[in-house]
Amino acid sequence: MIKAILIFNNHGKPRLSKFYEHYSEDTEQQIIRETFHLVSKRDENVCNFLEGGMLIGGSDNKLIYRHYATLYFVFCVDSSESELGILDLIQVFVETLDKCFENVCELDLIFHVDKVHHILSEMVMGGMVLETNMNEIITHVDAQNKMEKSEVRAASEARVLSIIILI
């Protein structure tokens, strides 16, 4: 099971956090801080795994992370997940983001955090990996975006119409 997925930047500012187990808000923030502390002090050329921090459940858990430019992508997983599998999953995640945002950068994540959540929810559901095939993920994300757009357009048209009529 994946316990949590965290994205934060080089300064430890969270850009996305998704917890699949229940923690109180305070603990969540502490976990983010602790994870950042653990991950950020590691060299660029050391391995991508480290034994989990204290807060998120001790020795059974591992942190698997990758560092891309200004962002850290960290997955907290328990022993049932394979390290390389998760590393691969992070890569799929980032590549999907790249496809959806066209050259993804930190700002995309900041302003479109909801979209990132959509994409993530197509990959991981309730801590279990739902889909690892990038094309499949993009198809579903696109289809839902289209649906959303048509709804928004319909809504705004209706609103403009109602204003015009009333005026």
Place this chain on the structure above:
Amino acid sequence: MALKIVKGSIDRMFDKNLQDLVRGIRNHKEDEAKYISTCIDEIKQELKQDNIAVKANAVCKLTYLQMLGYDVSWAAFNIVEVMSSSKFTYKVSCSQLQLQSVDAVLITTIINSVSLPLVTQDLSSPNQYDTGVALTGLSCFVTPDLARDLASDIMTLMSHTKPYIRKKAVLIMYKVFLKYPESLRPAFPRLKEKLEDPDPGVQSAAVNVICELARRNPKNYLSLAPLFFKLMTSSTNNWVLIKIIKLFGALTPLEPRLGKKLIEPLTNLIHSTFCLVFAVLISLSSGMPNHSASIQVRDFPLKYLGLLAMSKILKTHPKSVQSHKDLILQCLDDKDESIRLRALDLLYGMVSKKNLMEIVKKLMLHVDKAEGTTYRDELLTKIIDICSQSNYQYITNFEWYISILVELTRLEGTRHGHLIASQMLDVAIRVKAIRVFAVAQMATLLDNGHLLTGNMQRNGICEVLYAAAWICGEFSEHLEDPMQTLEAMLRPKVATLPGHIQAVYVQNAAKLFATVLRKQEGTTDSLAAQETSQLLIDRLPLFVQSANLEVQERASCILQLVKYIQKLQQKEVEVAEEVTALFAGELNPVAPKAQKKVPVPDGLDLDAWINEPPSESESEDEKPKAIFTKEEPKHTRPRHTEVDEKELARRREARKQEQANNPFYIKTSPSSQKVYQDQPGVEHIPVVQIDLSVPLKVPGMPMSDQYLKLEEERRQKERSERKKKEKKKKREKHGRGRRADSGPESEEDITPAHHVDIVTEEMPENALPSDDDDKDPNDPHKALDIDLDKAQSKSVVMLSTDPAYSQLPSFLFQASDLDFWLSSAPVPPVMQVESGYFIPQVMSAQFLFQKSTKHKKKKQKKEKEEKEKKKKKKHHHHHHHHHHHLHSADESVQNGTVEEEEEPLPVRTWPMWWFCMPHVLGCENYVFVCVYDVQGNLQDGSQVVVSVIFENKTDHFLKSMEFNVLDSLNSKLQRPEGSSPHDGLAVPFQLPPGVSNEARFVFSVQSIVMPQKLKGTLTFIVKTEDASTHEKLDFKLHFTCTSYLITTPCYSDAYAKLLESGELKSSSLKLEGVIMPFHHLLARICFHHHFSVVERIDSCASMYSRSIQGHHVCLLVKTSNQTVSIDAKCDEPSLLGNVLDEIKHTFSQC
């Protein structure tokens, strides 16, 4: 009205959306908190509006704020409300919000009541994404109630036409199982179906779920092995492959044959797995900016994974890893902490008598080098763990160990002072030979105590002084100069130590005093003795003023004692004898579990009231209904007095406190007592500050390195002596110069430096050898530990009318299928276990090395049997009726009678034969050891599985074994389709010399009410070097009625109902002269006849079992004065009669 709508719409245009919020927060860097609080106020306003779009926008913003760490649970109701909207956009935003954070009971009930209809509505929506979002949302906030109500809906969705929905539904089932474990049983067949879904996504989801489930109880999923096997060979999805390999890793220990079956496809896969790992890596490195970095990245995860894999292999094949010692030691130099920690773990398992000193020396070097206290502390604990593992098994020289411990005390700022202290105490107490040395070391340590306490930051390490003081005091007879040590212990500086250490100082000063007195009086130097008393009288008042009560009490007590002694001394009275008598007697170490294991003496009923219970509870006592024919009046079991948690906690605390202050207790944690330095009494004492920035080498202390050298020299000497001897021998036995120079010495060759006698920890007499490996009661997944193979007794008995359970047997474990699958394949050649450091291979094959524990157990058992057999052989030659434990321990645990597990049971009614063949090959008089075990198959009322273990005891290869049984009308051996009823079944393996293996044969049985005997033959070919002979063995298989019974737990209420139904026929049995405790008797019935205890009251117990065809068998067992009466009820009188006969037989043999 219209105007209001317009106003609302226009307002909306100026509302902040998520992007605006983010931008706003970024623009207000200085006063972020303030800005956000205004935003939250706005959101609150927005949530109050009628317009659902506004609310959705607000919720969207809340999601963002939650991530930043703001509490949003107050909005739970609105979130659910927005969720109910018909617009997809709005719903999406909600499903992202982690509603689980809303855990207040009130709000959860609101969610339950509100969201249930909403979610159900969504679940059946025509749009696949609507349903998808509902499922995603549900995955965030499943509650037990929701899970219960929605389980069936989700199950329907698992066979939805759209694969997108199917895969989500499959995944969410796991969450449902977690919250509502009862749903696992009915949902399992469908989950199994999904493994063969045409869509790869659904397949992978199902694999995911089953892998998660299999972590809890892998046994259930053994039957799926063929399916997974197929998937593994056909799937191209890396994720699925990894998961399946993990799953097989969990399954192979349960079914040793699976490992063999897997070797072939895996060796094929290793090649492609290597590609797979590579593919993963390449895909990783493609994202890297430049190529050189990618190569480095490739190296490091592999190093880590390699170490990880090695630690797994180490558990089963320590030899193959030990050859990589140097490599692992190198990893300790790695700059990556993850890798260093892994390497440390590995070292723990790798040490042997031979290399312990060397490894520890390397570690000590690292301790010196290491920066960062966490890593250094980790090193320290590892060193101690390594040395002390399995009762100091690997330590040959305890002097060396003590000096290592002393060296470790020089570590700055370690938290593990108490750990070192407890090791010192443990070694000094348990290894008698080392005491002289230990005492000398501790005395120097005490003498230099100021070095350790000089800096308050090094507080942790001063725990060591606790151990030092105690050792010096307790074993003071070994001290060279007790006077000096006594002086050191009473220095004013001691008063700055933590209280519990001071207390030990004071107490042990008294012990030392006694020793000193005796020495001085022995030399008739009365003046010196008086001086000693004076010293104590001078110094002790300092401790009497201590803020710590314990110190104060001991000090004043001892002070008075010394004053009295001084008086006596002045009168020239010899006091030394009496003073020493105060501390006479040896203190032995007590095992930590000793208290728990004290058996309850006969005749002591801990549950009985000491006083009469309060009168009002008497009215509650109901007389149990007379369910059996003869019911003697009996006492109802008195209720336990409930001690509430608080009281317990208080007592525990008190006990801890007591232990902390008791020097005879080896503590595990440092107590947090404070020293009040600002006490007026302490202030005026002149404290000489010795400020030393450099940790000094404590003078006169032998370095551990010297020991290493000495040890090496010693070994060298021994070796050369041995060689000399060998040479002599060689000369003597001139012809046989086979053994050349002895290369690396083997483990046994290393003799300990001096004879050590490790005292084991004390246990109470006749302690109960129960192992309590309690599972973590807080594990949320514990509920999933359901045995799917076993029909749930309660629900089956009570709910057998429920249609949901009527399909039960169809999906349950079919032993025959799996066995057939496992055995039908040709046995692949045995794979060489290569110890190469080729990580991808090691990775993928790692689980192959995990030998099954079950297998081992059997082997041990067999060894035991062999011994027994050899004994028996002298007396008999043919078919012994032997009885045997084939049931594993967990069965007896189930019955609630664990205690007897280890007890040698003199009589075992498990039928078993050994087939003996006199002098077939001239070397041994038997070829085979065959053990068999008949087991009913609950899922199929007409099947019995006979497992036979064949062991080849010859020096020759056995092959083409054929097992054949002459079918009776009632019982038939199940043969593959198309074969005639006289054909034998080929045993699916060959036996090399000394190897054993197990085969299972399924018999179909019609009637189970009578015991049966079947005649059979076993034919096989014995292959010798030049010829092969055909051999034949005749045997009989005995199917007792007991073997048709299956241990089934039953609850007392269901049991009472069953008896009241009046459908059962009764019968009874009386056994005379049974001399054994009642619980042994019950255990015996449980063990041999597959019963389970329903309830036990005093000397009376009700028991239950169930036959494979569903007959209920109930027993009421009573005992009085060596007479056991068993009243039994069963719906099948002849079965009952036979079972009772067998029980009688069991007890007649004791």
